[in-house]
Amino acid sequence: MAYWQVKVKVQTESDNGKVRNHQELFLANAESATEAETLAHKEFEGESFYDFEVVDCKKTKVIKIL
Numbered sequence: 001m002a003y004w005q006v007k008v009k010v011q012t013e014s015d016n017g018k019v020r021n022h023q024e025l026f027l028a029n030a031e032s033a034t035e036a037e038t039l040a041h042k043e044f045e046g047e048s049f050y051d052f053e054v055v056d057c058k059k060t061k062v063i064k065i066l
């Protein structure tokens with residue numbers, strides 16, 4: 001297993017009705033980039049976000065989380 005940094009672009013609606021874009025970073029413990037991306041999609045399933053998209057997935061040099 002390795003740790004993967006997954007960057008997700010999220011669209012949310014602000015209080016005044018404007019659609020706002022921002023990016024969030026996640027750390028996934030996965031065998032491959034495909035598995036890390038799948039974990040990100042499972043995390044966002046059923047959320048009240050307007051829309052989301054995985055824009056980047058790269059292997060990190062993190063060895064262990066303490």
